[in-house]
Amino acid sequence: MRVPFVDLKAQYDEIKAELLKVIERILKGGVFVGGEEVAGLEEEFARYCGVRFAVGVGSGTEALHLALLACGVGRGDEVVTVPNTFIATTEAITLTGAKPLFVDINPESYTIDTDQLEGVITEKTKAIIPVHLYGQPADMEPILDVAKKYHLKVIEDAAQAHGAKYKGRRIGGFGDAACFSFYPSKNLGAYGDGGAVLTNNEEIAQRVRMLQNHGSREKYSHEIEGLNSRLDALQAAILRVKLPYLDRWNQQRRENASLYDTFLEDAGDVIRPTVREGSTHVYHLYVIRTERRDLLRERLGHRGISTGIHYPLPLHLQPAYSYLGIGEEAYPVTEKVSREILSLPMYPELSQEEIEKVVLEIKGFLDQWG
Ligand SMILES: Cc1ncc(COP(=O)(O)O)c(C=O)c1O
Structure with missing residues (x-):
């Protein structure tokens, strides 16, 4: 008997009939990027996490990058995170022009050692990215206390922790924004790349929405430069089938x-x-x-x-x-x-x-x- 590390086919077998139905609907409908499937997923996933807004984006990495930009992080700034995470967390920081500052992890939870957090903060520090690693939330209370004291933004890296709870509440709404990955093997995974930024702050939600679509609210009108980081309709529809499970x-x-x-x-x-x-x-x-x-x-x-x-x-x-x-x-x-x-x-x-x-x-x- 072989034991695979993950088995995505077992999950597919369970929900195959539902998936094939929605896939056919999308293929016949002709809307492949954005549209009502993406809007539906955004609404349902935001509700699931108990957060006001969700914006679908191209990947978890881009969710982090865009959330940092929307929080005003840029060149010359510093962002605190851990050295035991996937490189996407720090790539997103560097992509904005900021520099990662590391804090060691707690040996039991493997998440950020909150006792060491305050010690690394400088005048240039703008934000903290706690990573909810392996499916366990970082210890948010002390992190939020430090952030408040030093006026720092908090962006949760929730790529590995869809549905995890901290003190009875689902993660996703503790910081200024939270970033999810829908990479296929994640707890909620698409059949391709995808991600989402969640926030209770309307301004941040609007900024992410503009940034992920060429800085535009209206077609061919560009208030700022952004990029193309959109969630496609097929992935959104697949995620909507999976979310109730x-x-x-x-x-x-x-x-x-x-x-x-x-x-x-x-x-x-x-x-x-x-x-x-x-x-x-x-x-x-x-x-x-x-x-x-x-x-x-x-x-x-x-x-x-x-x-x-x-x-x-x-x-x-x-x-x-x-x-x-x-x-x-x-x-x-x-x-x-x-x-x-x-x-x-x-x-x-x-x-x-x-x-x-x-x-x-x-x-x-x-x-x-x-
Ligand atoms: C902790 C962490 N952050 C960010 C990401 C990036 O997500 P994605 O692969 O969707 O870009 C991942 C995914 O691998 C991750 O594990």
């Missing part, structure tokens, strides 16, 4: 995580994920830690189990950021964790049998290497 799929992810948690309880030095009190994790990824990560990963691979590492090289040590001149040991928790983390197979349709096989192989490895 999201809570159940997230619940199935939690049940799978709970099985892993139970079965791994007596698995030697394996560190299981921790959920911060008051948060609802949506397990975009189920990430364990062990000092013998590389050997374990190899062994699982040989036994037909696919795994991932999110992320193997922290951003401050990536060649793309050598110009920042940050050396090793600058962010010790991120660096240690990057050598130990391993993402196990995780998707809603994962069966108990598959989870048992993964855990059996992990335990077999640990027994052998004692």
Whole structure:
């Protein structure tokens, strides 16, 4: 039995009839970019997250870029985020002309260490991007307190956490804006690229809407320069089919995580994920830690189990950021964790049998290497 890392076909099989119906409707209707499917998704996803406005865009990366621009971030500014995230978070910062400032992560939640946040802020700092990593919300209360004190914008990177809750409320409305990715393997994924910016601020919503469509509210009238970052109708229609299933799929992810948690309880030095009190994790990824990560990963691979590492090289040590001149040991928790983390197979349709096989192989490895 092979265990894939994700299985998008299992989800397709469940909703195939509904999907094919809407796809045919779009193909016959002839509206492929924007239109009522996109408007419908924006309204439904905003309502789901309990936020006033949503603007569909081309990807999660562009959602971050456009949200930063709409918040007035630009050349010479600094934006605080973590070094343990996908490069899209910092690319978006650099694209505006601003510079990323890093803060290490908390070793339990893997999200921004809020105790260190205030220490990095300078006169040039304009915004904070907390990343709701692996499906767990960052600790928003202290982040919002610091942002208020220093008049900083807060832009949530929610690419991995659709539907996650912080203190009982869905993420997406805590900061000035929140950015979602609809990349196919995300908890709410399209069949291509897509993203959305959510905000309770009408002005930010309008600015993102202009920026994503060539700086224009009316065709051929351009108040500013923007770019082409639009969500297409097919992806929006597919996401509208999937949205009503999201809570159940997230619940199935939690049940799978709970099985892993139970079965791994007596698995030697394996560190299981921790959920911060008051948060609802949506397990975009189920990430364990062990000092013998590389050997374990190899062994699982040989036994037909696919795994991932999110992320193997922290951003401050990536060649793309050598110009920042940050050396090793600058962010010790991120660096240690990057050598130990391993993402196990995780998707809603994962069966108990598959989870048992993964855990059996992990335990077999640990027994052998004692
Ligand atoms: C934390 C994080 N931020 C941003 C992105 C960018 O999203 P996209 O791939 O849709 O551009 C991703 C997706 O991979 C992500 O994981």
